[in-house]
Amino acid sequence: MRKLLAGVFCVLGLPAMAAGLDVTVAGEGANGTFHIELFDDVAPQHVARITALAKAGEYDDVVFHRVIEGFMAQTGDVQYGKMGADMRMAGTGGSDMSDLAAEFSDRSFERGAVGMARSQNPNSANSQFFVMFAPATHLNGQYTVVGEVTEGMDVVDAIKRGTGGNGTVVGQPDRMVSVTVTD
Numbered sequence: 001m002r003k004l005l006a007g008v009f010c011v012l013g014l015p016a017m018a019a020g021l022d023v024t025v026a027g028e029g030a031n032g033t034f035h036i037e038l039f040d041d042v043a044p045q046h047v048a049r050i051t052a053l054a055k056a057g058e059y060d061d062v063v064f065h066r067v068i069e070g071f072m073a074q075t076g077d078v079q080y081g082k083m084g085a086d087m088r089m090a091g092t093g094g095s096d097m098s099d100l101a102a103e104f105s106d107r108s109f110e111r112g113a114v115g116m117a118r119s120q121n122p123n124s125a126n127s128q129f130f131v132m133f134a135p136a137t138h139l140n141g142q143y144t145v146v147g148e149v150t151e152g153m154d155v156v157d158a159i160k161r162g163t164g165g166n167g168t169v170v171g172q173p174d175r176m177v178s179v180t181v182t183d
Contacts, residue, residue: 019051020147020182025064027174029160034152035182036114036131039145043103046116046125046146051181053078053095053127059179064159065090067174068167071136073159074117075176076128083175090173094126100144107145109136112156114147131156 021036040047053059058078065081066074075081079093102122109115109132117128125144133156149156162169 019047020150021050021054022178022180022182023059024177024179025155025159025174026177027064027160028172030155030158030174032152032155032158034131034149034155036147037150038147039105039107042105042107043116043144043146045100046103046144049095049097049100049127050129050146054179054181058095058127059176061175061177063087063090063169063173063175065162065169065173066130066167067159067162067169068133068165069161070134071167072115072130072132073156074128074130074167076117078127081128083173087169087173091128094128097126099123100125103144104141105145107140109139109143109145110148111135112149112153113145114149115139115143115145118143133157 019038022033024033038047061083062075062081063083064073064075077090077093078095080089111132111134113132115130116125117130118125131149160174
């Protein structure tokens with residue numbers, strides 16, 4: 001059905017619907033699936049990266065390593081963030097692909113927004129991403145917005161929280177069991 005609608009939108013000159021992700025989560029906190037609609041018209045390079053990593057199974061069994069109450073849940077370290085790895089390294093790695101140039105937009109970091117994590121260099125996003133628990137407009141124009149959670153925000157809300165100002169998850173973190181690209 002989505003392919004048919006995308007074809008209709010192309011014929012009418014309207015933008016086609018973007019791909020999405022179904023993220024299945026398991027752990028001490030969250031258990032269930034949430035859906036992310038990706039904004040390929042806003043951040044095409046970042047969306048291409050996320051979908052390529054998801055299709056390759058790179059996000060499967062990657063933990064939520066940084067989770068700050070009232071702010072966001074971060075995951076996506078495909079290098080050091082796999083369940084069973086040394087969690088002291090989680091959040092310091094990325095994929096074997098080069099970093100991405102920023103694709104800043106006028107999209108706001110509202111509750112449910114999905115953004116790409118990066119270092120202090122704006123052009124350093126790679127594989128890690130975060131989901132907002134609450135609005136954080138101070139991130140606007142500083143981080144690339146790649147999508148938004150459109151279903152299952154209750155699953156996101158249940159992700160096990162970290163401790164301290166950095167939100168490092170202690171003990172057994174929740175993980176993305178699977179990340180599936182949808183059309």
